[in-house]
Amino acid sequence: MMNLAILIRAELTEAGKDYKYVWLTIFFILLGFTQPLINMYLDIILQQLGGTIGVILDPNKPPPTSSEIFLSTVSGQFNQIGLIILIISFMGLITTDRQSGMQDFILTRPVSIYSYVHAKLIAHWLISMFSIFFGILASYLYTVYLFGSFPFLKLLSFSILYSLWILYLVSLVLVISVYIKQQILIAVLTIGVAFFLLVIKGLSPTFLYFLPSSILDVATHQISGTHDVHNSSVVCCLLITVAHLIWASKKLKQH
Helix, strand or coil, X not given: CHHHHHHHHHHHHHHHHCCHHHHHHHHHHHHHHHHHHHHHCHHHHHXXXXXXXXXXXXXXXXXXXXXXXXXXXXXXXXXHHHHHHXXXXXXXXXXXXXXXXXXXXXXXXXXXXXXXXXXXXXXXXXXXXXXXXXXHHHHHHHHHHHHCCCCHHHHHHHHHHHHHHHHHHHHHHHHHHCCXXXXXXXXXXXXXXXXXXXXXXXXXXXXXXXXXXHHHHHHHHHHHCCCCCCCHHHHHHHHHHHHHHHHHHHHHHHC
């Protein structure tokens, strides 16, 4: 446990030196503001772009609720642009150590491969959630300010479940990183798998509860309560994450 704590602290310190907490946090805060602003000033935006000619709007459609606007921020901003930038930010979590020789230096010390892999997962998950939570909080506060409130406890429940999706993504980067050395290729493959999972979770109800991305429906349910979800999705997401850790550790042992 001592080695694990030291490795986690080293990863967090390195992220601080790279100002990752600053620029990632600012990025997600800006994303959090985007969707409420678009919804608030949609009519003005359409007029500036030439009016509503050619745009079909349902006049009978009820205005979106504050919870719907918040969820559209997550699905439309965090799970698209945010996901891409987040994966790019930690695409070198294994490759950088390998290229600099730091990985060999660490693993020749009395440090187990499992501690090394777990430290990578925990540290980069904490870094990611630090920034994402500020983005979520900014989106919540601005949505409440413009459109009305919804319970803060629901937001916390959503954030906890959403963090498990981020934990899975970090584990996915770990697995891909032990096979591939090029950082750009690692990012492209991880982004491709993540978007594939996001797409197919809405296509096949048969496999829905076995996909790690289905945990997003469970998280959404905490706020909207409109989805028929099973909490087995949480277990499946965690099991796949653990499987990724074991997989990455065993592969590193073979090097």
